[in-house]
Amino acid sequence: xxxxxxxxxxxxxxxxxxxxxxxxxxxxxxxxxxxxxxxxxxxxxxxxxxxxxxxxxxxxxxxxxxxxxxxxxxxxxxxxxxxxxxxxxxxxxxxxxxxxxxxxxxxxxxxxxxxxxxxxxxxxxxxxxxxxxxxxxxxxxxxxxxxxxxxxxxxxxxxxxxxxxxxxxxxxxxxxxxxxxxxxxxxxxxxxxxxxxxxxxxxxxxxxxxxxxxxxxxxxxxxxxxxxxxxxxxxxxxxxxxxxxxxxxxxxxxxxxxxxxxxxxxxxxxxxxxxxxxxxxxxxxxxxxxxxxxxxxxxxxxxxxxxxxxxxxxxxxxxxxxxxxxxxxxxxxxxxxxxxxxxxxxxxxxxxxxxxxxxxxxxxxxxxxxxxxxxxxxxxxxxxxxxxxxxxxxxxxxxxxxxxxxxxxxxxxxxxxxxxxxxxxxxxxxxxxxxxxxxxxxxxxxxxxxxxxxxxxxxxxxxxxxxxxxxxxxxxxxxxxxxxxxxxxxxxxxxxxxxxxxxxxxxxxxxxxxxxxxxxxxxxxxxxxxxxxxxxxxxxxxxxxxxxxxxxxxxxxxxxxxxxxxxxxxxxxxxxxx
RNA sequence: GCGACCGUAGCUCAGCUGGAUAGAGCGUCAGGCUACGAACCUGAAGGUCAGGAGUUCGAAUCUCUUCGGUCGCGCCA
Numbered sequence: 086x087x088x089x090x091x092x093x094x095x096x097x098x099x100x101x102x103x104x105x106x107x108x109x110x111x112x113x114x115x116x117x118x119x120x121x122x123x124x125x126x127x128x129x130x131x132x133x134x135x136x137x138x139x140x141x142x143x144x145x146x147x148x149x150x151x152x153x154x155x156x157x158x159x160x161x162x163x164x165x166x167x168x169x170x171x172x173x174x175x176x177x178x179x180x181x182x183x184x185x186x187x188x189x190x191x192x193x194x195x196x197x198x199x200x201x202x203x204x205x206x207x208x209x210x211x212x213x214x215x216x217x218x219x220x221x222x223x224x225x226x227x228x229x230x231x232x233x234x235x236x237x238x239x240x241x242x243x244x245x246x247x248x249x250x251x252x253x254x255x256x257x258x259x260x261x262x263x264x265x266x267x268x269x270x271x272x273x274x275x276x277x278x279x280x281x282x283x284x285x286x287x288x289x290x291x292x293x294x295x296x297x298x299x300x301x302x303x304x305x306x307x308x309x310x311x312x313x314x315x316x317x318x319x320x321x322x323x324x325x326x327x328x329x330x331x332x333x334x335x336x337x338x339x340x341x342x343x344x345x346x347x348x349x350x351x352x353x354x355x356x357x358x359x360x361x362x363x364x365x366x367x368x369x370x371x372x373x374x375x376x377x378x379x380x381x382x383x384x385x386x387x388x389x390x391x392x393x394x395x396x397x398x399x400x401x402x403x404x405x406x407x408x409x410x411x412x413x414x415x416x417x418x419x420x421x422x423x424x425x426x427x428x429x430x431x432x433x434x435x436x437x438x439x440x441x442x443x444x445x446x447x448x449x450x451x452x453x454x455x456x457x458x459x460x461x462x463x464x465x466x467x468x469x470x471x472x473x474x475x476x477x478x479x480x481x482x483x484x485x486x487x488x489x490x491x492x493x494x495x496x497x498x499x500x501x502x503x504x505x506x507x508x509x510x511x512x513x514x515x516x517x518x519x520x521x522x523x524x525x526x527x528x529x530x531x532x533x534x535x536x537x538x539x540x541x542x543x544x545x546x547x548x549x550x551x552x553x554x555x556x557x558x559x560x561x562x563x564x565x566x567x568x569x570x571x572x573x574x575x576x577x578x579x580x581x582x583x584x585x586x587x588x589x590x591x592x593x594x595x596x597x598x599x600x601x602x603x604x605x606x607x608x609x610x611x612x613x614x615x616x617x618x619x620x621x622x623x624x625x626x627x628x629x630x631x632x633x634x635x636x637x638x639x640x641x642x643x644x645x646x647x648x649x650x651x652x653x654x655x656x657x658x659x660x661x662x663x
Numbered sequence: 664g665c666g667a668c669c670g671u672a673g674c675u676c677a678g679c680u681g682g683a684u685a686g687a688g689c690g691u692c693a694g695g696c697u698a699c700g701a702a703c704c705u706g707a708a709g710g711u712c713a714g715g716a717g718u719u720c721g722a723a724u725c726u727c728u729u730c731g732g733u734c735g736c737g738c739c740a
Contacts, residue, residue: 448667452740627698
């Protein structure tokens with residue numbers, strides 16, 4: 086379970102320790118090393134790793150960066166894996182590592198298997214990742230698919246980062262939209278019996294409700310025809326409607342390869358009086374009062390006509406640096422979205438989670454601010470709640486943008502897209518753009534087998550390595566853990582692959598800490614590129630060159646393992662042939 | 664009016680807790696398979712990092728500002 090020994094982390098620790106040894110008498114402590122980084126320089130010619138230590142500490146130590154760097158070099162050179170150290174540019178210290186050490190690291194990576202790249206940055210914390218959480222009122226569209234993939238990979242990343250992780254979907258089955266859903270379903274149901282009824286103007290016009298109405302008819306016959314009381318319909322059909330919609334959603338979730346530990350029912354939560362409890366807690370802390378809100382502003386900043394202020398139960402967000410208080414119950418006495426969200430998040434806290442990640446669409450990202458404040462009030466901590474926002478998805482069909490309109494019912498369904506392009510292409514494409522960038526999903530390119538569609542590029546690298554490994558096996562060259570390797574047989578292209586293998590854990594660490602899965606996807610593409618380049622540069626299978634073949638085998642196995650690990654976190658298959 | 668996000672090569676995007684000559688793919692042009700997978704590789708051309716100011720040894724990155732774009736904005740979800 087623990088983190089695997091790693092050259093990169095060891096080396097970074099060595100650099101920090103060495104710097105402290107040299108600089109201690111000038112009053113430098115570990116606290117001064119915050120800005121110190123050890124990373125791969127952009128230019129390969131600058132070496133395998135580099136540090137900005139001298140530049141970061143120069144001022145504090147009253148020295149010129151390069152002079153300080155010169156002072157540090159002898160100490161840094163002591164690390165066994167270091168081949169050469171060089172001071173360059175404004176004061177960078179560049180390191181070239183011994184190829185033999187990189188090979189040893191590659192071998193350790195193979196040994197560690199799926200644990201290679203595991204880091205422990207959790208500090209023992211338990212994480213709950215809430216994602217998808219779309220209302221059970223209809224099928225999933227592509228935009229939700231981005232949420233699903235994004236959240237799922239964040240959860241996997243956190244696992245890779247040593248967190249205990251719980252995946253959860255909030256089923257919003259208690260709000261006004263469920264009432265609308267039931268009314269819409271009832272209308273479709275009556276239509277099946279020939280009644281002249283329209284789906285309500287603000288209802289759900291999608292065809293799927295016709296199918297669900299058929300199911301209802303098959304199950305209950307004409308039982309609901311004579312029921313006209315809305316409350317009775319709600320009592321009778323709410324669960325059926327929600328379950329039917331949720332079944333559609335779950336089918337897509339399963340197709341995407343996602344498993345939730347729990348579908349959390351808001352309705353059930355309310356049965357326990359959770360709202361009352363949490364509101365009382367906030368009230369006891371002095372952050373709830375009865376009051377009126379300023380009139381809402383419309384698009385143009387003007388107040389709507391006919392507005393009548395009403396006294397409501399409010400969360401005092403305005404005392405916590407936000408522009409306005411936030412209503413907990415609306416004027417009908419029903420919990421607002423914000424109100425139920427506090428109760429829900431308090432429930433998460435009660436269950437012992439102290440890292441709460443919520444994947445939220447950018448269009449709803451405004452909602453997290455007051456919630457974050459409420460959680461801060463409840464826990465006294467500001468580091469628990471981590472909403473991660475992602476931008477919307479545009480779909481191109483035949484090069485033309487597809488208009489997404491729920492009203493018109495012409496949304497692009499996730500299930501159709503998955504049929505068309507496949508899960509791997511969809512998942513990987515969702516990861517090739519950072520979350521804050523709107524994503525354009527081109528249906529034509531997603532099926533194309535080119536670098537326009539990098540999932541194939543990465544998978545191809547994996548399959549190629551598998552293919553060569555198979556042929557090595559036939560060649561009978563021993564590449565086992567005990568076989569001697571010859572670093573003289575490592576060419577520059579193979580060495581570049583070894584560097585990537587060495588850097589992998591650092592990339593994972595960064596991706597976890599920033600909750601940014603796309604970093605992993607880009608790393609996979611870089612590693613794949615290094616593999617493809619290497620493939621073209623050398624003759625790999627050579628019965629006359631046993632040492633060289635054996636050495637290449639070791640590198641290839643490590644690269645393949647790392648690719649497989651990274652793809653696994655992305656939830657994308659690593660095929661042995663394609 | 665307020666808020667969030669964005670503006671980097673012809674196109675789509677990385678790079679943003681400040682670091683070296685700003686990168687990749689696509690597209691364009693020129694090349695590479697009787698050696699293992701050409702779904703691949705090599706090379707070339709292509710940039711005022713939207714504009715301006717500030718912070719400092721150093722800014723695509725941080726701050727302010729202008730312009731431009733996307734998406735939100737009641738007590739809805």
